[in-house]
Amino acid sequence: MNDAADKNGMGRESAGNERHGKTMVEAINRALREVMEEDERVVVIGQDVGVDGGVFRVTDGLIDEFGSDRVIDSPLAESAIAGVSIGMALNGLRPVAEMQFSGFSYLAFAQVEGHAARLRWRSRGGLGVPMVVRMPYGAGVRALEHHSESREAFYGHVPGLKTVIPASPRRAHALLHAAIRDPDPVIFMEPKALYRSFREDLPEAPDEAEIGRARIVQQGEALTIIAWGAMLRPVLKAAARLAEEAGEVAEVIDLETIAPIDAPAIADSVSRTGRLLIVTEAPLSYGPAGEVAMRAIEGAFFSLRAPICRVTGWDTHVPFFAREQSYLPSPQRIFDAARELLKH
Amino acid sequence: MTILLAEPDPAFEPFRLLDRDGSLRDEAAVEPDIAMVEEMHEAMLRARRVDERLLSLQRRGDLGTFAPVKGQEAAQIGSISCIGDEDWFVPSFREMAAALWRGQSLVDLLVATAGWNEGLATRQDARNLPPAIPVASQLPHAVGIAHAGRLRGEESVVLTYFGDGATSEGDFHEALNFASVLNAPVVFFCQNNGWAISTPRARQTGSRTLCQKAHAYGISAAQVDGNDLLAVRAVTREAVRRAREEGRPSMIEALTYRMEVHTTADDPTRYRDDDEVEKWRARDPINRVQALLKARDQIDDEMIAALESQIEDEINKAWDDAKEQIRELEDGVPDAIFDHVFREPTAELDRQRDLFAKLERRDDG
Structure with missing residues (x-):
């Protein structure tokens, strides 16, 4: 439990049998249920999403409520899950496709890059692909190989796609509503380390969520720390320690939308703080942190008082789970990097 | 104990109605609808002439790369004529003849082939997708469109096209499998034109036929002489009926031949003999349908010449209009x-x- 997290809408750790609020899994399930109730065009498709309720139970119970025509247990074929969803979107539906793990989404990449992202453009606006591709991603749950990577840069790099990552149950609820409403394809990456790690109360109506807007989680002047997904929790821990031990208050930003990136928000914060630390679990090279850094340079170069710093996963594959914590940015690494930045 | 590993079996006989000399085979049983045959003949001839013009315009630098349709006119017109406006046309990238039948404007086609995105501007209500260039990638779309139509209570059918090479792609197999599991009203129409760029049919798969692959997914299939307009139409009509009335997918393998280059960037003399091309020239689908119409006294050389000249005028006019539109685009924003x-x-x-x-x-x- 940390105060900064709690104060800033980052929820509370789940403690014992306490069932206060909703997990991210429950929040996403609720968002799906709400959208499917109000819009019969919304269908869910993926491996094991029906009877089994999804391997993480994200789609639990939907098939009972909406039937197997709208909650489609698909054969095991990622490319067709994406491709069939594109076809359904072209013919008036609003499919929400699930890739069971982001590590298997590459099999669908040709459909996503080749068609979902391009059909509106190719047809000069005559066609549209209003679909959402949900996928759990990221490390920290002691999973098998292929189940722990953070490859948001793959999707963020594709024109015509929007890529969002929620960092809490409440934001997942709000952002999934926004993603399904969106007229264009949205890649919705779910940090599975947060699926059940803490709970938050959900509002009756989903919060406002505008795709393309970063969110200031904690205001501060000493430096800007930008993170998203599961990295926001260790960042807030490090920030709390920084305040406690060094009396320096960091501004913490949840990027939330990977693409289109909120460049003005980055520039605005960095021009106030003069220092930028970016924390991601993706590998360093050619990664999303580089893009964030460049936006800060373009928009706030003359305000920079220190070199921009990146704390990221290493340029290795995510190790098997016994050593995965060595791969992930820890609160200590983040804290140390922030202290270094503040020396300038 | 004898362990039996069953041999791959299905021996398909390509379905034929029209012999090469234009005479009707016994299987035809009933006289064809001659007015319809005339309309299809005209569409085939138009596609042939458009193809030739595209090629000459490309060769002199006015147009970019495209995939000629020459030789596959019966396969496309015989099949596309079986669906209506309420149905969907989901093409690959060589379906110019079918696209024109569906109302694709010749001017748009020329503008797109000249390298301008505007030529592919799609009408929101038209149930025709633009060409899909990545091989087989359109097949899952066809399944999704069909499933959505069914959920919306429509009786529409989806007719989707692909080539022999596409049957080696994962998306082909995934799409057929999905279609079978979802009972999606899709007709998978394979134009087996013998070559996937330089890869001959024999090197594409060890299967005796391409259509037998459908059986692995529980999908009915037929092989048809793809240069026989009447046979293609008869088989496709049955597949469309089946999709519409029974909600079942099927696959058709039309045996045809790519008489031209794969695309204008290709040189087929590197990998295939002229002898083979000549052999197929003798099976030209347009000659065959003209022989039928002549035998029925529906057409003569003079009428064909008049039709050719009318098509020529249409193409000239379309190219003039396309050039005008291209000039506007060049001057545009x-x-x-x-x-x-x-x-x-x-x-x-x-x-x-x-x-x-x-x-x-x-x-x-």
């Missing part, structure tokens, strides 16, 4: 490259559009 990435432009795209406009102005200065 170049920042159209930023259009339609999303329904609403993002702030980032607007920023890049402004930057681009400034650079353009400086180039002009």
Whole structure:
């Protein structure tokens, strides 16, 4: 439990049998249920999403409520899950496709890059692909190989796609509503380390969520720390320690939308703080942190008082789970990097 | 104990109604609808002439790369004529003849082939998808469209096209499997034209036929002489009926031949003999249907010449109009490259559009 997290809408750790609020899994399930109730065009498709309720139970119970025509247990074929969803979107539906793990989404990449992202453009606006591709991603749950990577840069790099990552149950609820409403394809990456790690109360109506807007989680002047997904929790821990031990208050930003990136928000914060630390679990090279850094340079170069710093996963594959914590940015690494930045 | 590993079996006999000399085989049983045959003949001839013009315009530098349709006119017109406006046409990239039948404007086709995105502007209500270039990638779309139509209570059918090479792609297998599991009303129409660029049919798969692959997914299939207009139409009509009335997918393998280059960037003399091309020239689908119509006294050389000249005029007019439109596009706002990435432009795209406009102005200065 940390105060900064709690104060800033980052929820509370789940403690014992306490069932206060909703997990991210429950929040996403609720968002799906709400959208499917109000819009019969919304269908869910993926491996094991029906009877089994999804391997993480994200789609639990939907098939009972909406039937197997709208909650489609698909054969095991990622490319067709994406491709069939594109076809359904072209013919008036609003499919929400699930890739069971982001590590298997590459099999669908040709459909996503080749068609979902391009059909509106190719047809000069005559066609549209209003679909959402949900996928759990990221490390920290002691999973098998292929189940722990953070490859948001793959999707963020594709024109015509929007890529969002929620960092809490409440934001997942709000952002999934926004993603399904969106007229264009949205890649919705779910940090599975947060699926059940803490709970938050959900509002009756989903919060406002505008795709393309970063969110200031904690205001501060000493430096800007930008993170998203599961990295926001260790960042807030490090920030709390920084305040406690060094009396320096960091501004913490949840990027939330990977693409289109909120460049003005980055520039605005960095021009106030003069220092930028970016924390991601993706590998360093050619990664999303580089893009964030460049936006800060373009928009706030003359305000920079220190070199921009990146704390990221290493340029290795995510190790098997016994050593995965060595791969992930820890609160200590983040804290140390922030202290270094503040020396300038 | 004898362990039996069953041999791959299905021996398909290509279905035929029309012999090469244009005479009707016994299987035909009933006299064809001659008015319909005339309409299809005209469409085949138009596609052939458009193809030739595209090729000559490409060779002199007015158009970009495209995939000629020559030799496959019966396969396309015989099949596409079986669906209606309420149905969907989901093409690959060589379906010019079928696209024209579905109302594709010749001017748009020329504008697109000249390298302008505007030529592919799609009418929102038309149930025709633009060409899909990645091989087999359109097949899952056909399944999704069909499933959505069914959920919306429609009786529409989806007719989707692909080639022999596509049957080696994962998307082909995934799409057939999905269609079978979902009972999607899709007709998978394979134009087996013998070559996937330089890869001959024999090197594409060890299967005796391509259509037997459908059986692995529990999908009914037929092989048809793809240069026999009447046979293609008869088989496709049954597949469409089955999809519409029984909600079942099927696959058709039409045996045809790519008489021309794969695309204009290809040189087939590197991998195939002229002898083979000549052999197929003798099976030309247009000659065959003309022989039928002549035998029925529905057409003579004079009428064919008149039709040819009318088509020639149409093409000339379309090219004039296309050139006019291209001139307008050339004079137009170049920042159209930023259009339609999303329904609403993002702030980032607007920023890049402004930057681009400034650079353009400086180039002009």
